[in-house]
Amino acid sequence: MRNIVKNPDAEFPETFKSIWLNGPEGGVDSCSCLVSRVPSGHKGPRLHTHPVDQFYFVFEGQTTVRIGTEVFTVGPMAMVHFPAGTPHCNWNETEDYEKHFELLVPRPPADRVIEYWEGEVPTVPDAASLITPITAGGYTMGRLFASQHLARRETGSEHARIYAAKVSPNTGGPALHFHDFDQLYYVFGGELTIQVGHEKKVARSGDLVLLPKGCLHTNFNAGDEDEYHLAILIPEPQEGEQFDYKVEIEYRVEKPFINEPTEDKK
Numbered sequence: 475m476r477n478i479v480k481n482p483d484a485e486f487p488e489t490f491k492s493i494w495l496n497g498p499e500g501g502v503d504s505c506s507c508l509v510s511r512v513p514s515g516h517k518g519p520r521l522h523t524h525p526v527d528q529f530y531f532v533f534e535g536q537t538t539v540r541i542g543t544e545v546f547t548v549g550p551m552a553m554v555h556f557p558a559g560t561p562h563c564n565w566n567e568t569e570d571y572e573k574h575f576e577l578l579v580p581r582p583p584a585d586r587v588i589e590y591w592e593g594e595v596p597t598v599p600d601a602a603s604l605i606t607p608i609t610a611g612g613y614t615m616g617r618l619f620a621s622q623h624l625a626r627r628e629t630g631s632e633h634a635r636i637y638a639a640k641v642s643p644n645t646g647g648p649a650l651h652f653h654d655f656d657q658l659y660y661v662f663g664g665e666l667t668i669q670v671g672h673e674k675k676v677a678r679s680g681d682l683v684l685l686p687k688g689c690l691h692t693n694f695n696a697g698d699e700d701e702y703h704l705a706i707l708i709p710e711p712q713e714g715e716q717f718d719y720k721v722e723i724e725y726r727v728e729k730p731f732i733n734e735p736t737e738d739k740k
Contacts, residue, residue, distance in 0.1 A: 477670050477689070481680025482509065490516040492576070495682045496658070498584045502684045504656045504708040505579040505634070506587075509680070512537065512572045517565030521591040523558075526582045527633055529625065530554040530564070531608075531704060533662050535572030539564045539605075542598030549574070551608045553624050555631065560598055561591040575660050579633045579708060613640045618647055627710050635710035641666065641701040646694030651718040652687075656708045659683035659693070664701030667694045672723060677703075690721055 479501075482493045490512050497506030512518065512535075521540065530537070532549030539546050539554055541562050548554055549572070556562050566572045578587070598604075606624050613620035620640040625631035641647075641664075650669070659666065659677065666677045669692045670685075676696075677683050683703075685691050695701040711717055 477684050477691075478668065478675055478677050479682040479684065481678065483680060486511045488513060490518065492518075496684060497578070497581055498587060502656050502658065502686050502708075503581055505577060505658070505706075506581045507578075507658065507660075507682060508576045510574055510576060512564070512566040512574075514566055514569050514571070518563060519588060519590070521561050521563045521595065522588050523561050523591060524556065524578060524582060524588060525586050526558050526578050526580055527631065528556040529577040529579075529634075529636065530556075531575040531577075531660070531662075533573055533575065535566065535570045536568050537564045537572045537574065538567050541601040541604060543595055544598070544601045546602065546605060548605055553606045553608065553636070555604045555606070555625060557604075557630065560604075561595055575662075575704070577634070577636075577706060608638050613638070618645060621705075624704075631710075633709055635707040637705050639703050639705050641693070641695040641703075643695055643698055643700070647692055648718050648720065650690055650692050650721045650723060652690050652721065653685075653707075653718065654687060654715070655711060656687050657685040657689075658704075658706040658708075659685070660704040660706070662702050662704065664695065664699050665697045666701045666703060667696050669693070672725075 479495045485493060492508050492510040495507045496502055531553050536549045539548050612622040621637045623637045625636040661677045661679050661681050663679055668675055668677050668683055671690050
């Protein structure tokens with residue numbers, strides 16, 4: 475299934491490395507996604523900015539992040555939001571690997587993904603508020619699954635709505651449906667069965683699921699344990715807009731068309 479980008483863990487060397495999962499060209503073109511692994515004592519690019527919003531989701535280990543003039547310890551299980559133009563960098567001061575998923579939204583120009591900061595570093599107002607933990611007790615049960623919001627328009631995320639979802643065994647999302655926005659899932663625990671049209675595949679921890687606007691899909695946890703994933707909506711629907719468009723597929727056997735030869739009339 476082309477909608478699932480597999481976990482690239484086996485491709486990481488013993489040094490700092492980032493691997494693109496979506497972008498900077500191809501895939502869902504509303505954003506770029508990558509996953510980075512930082513060994514002990516290693517660091518990412520020096521102080522820099524992006525022309526678009528960036529989000530870090532730290533799932534393994536712990537990272538040290540500089541936002542403007544302030545330094546924070548982040549993770550595991552936390553999100554950092556770097557609004558466009560915010561000077562930042564990160565490094566690993568621990569003895570273990572640190573791994574994080576990154577989202578750049580909207581997709582930046584290929585020649586302007588990163589811009590190094592020169593000159594005096596500004597103080598970023600209320601920088602601590604840009605860090606949001608994903609907590610075990612933070613999930614709120616909805617009709618079909620539990621979730622906790624991490625970023626949305628009202629919290630300063632203009633281009634994407636992001637929430638962590640918890641799907642219990644033998645439950646799933648709505649019946650087959652599509653959206654007027656792009657949707658992505660990044661699985662960080664358990665297994666999630668994805669159905670696109672009538673094709674089904676399993677997304678496992680570290681896999682990225684791409685569901686472009688208009689893609690007919692649903693999901694289901696067929697396992698014995700809870701499944702966890704980030705759900706990313708680009709853009710966030712406006713208040714009052716329809717969220718899901720339900721669809722039913724009718725299966726039926728059609729009689730084959732037989733083109734019978736005809737005799738020439740004389």
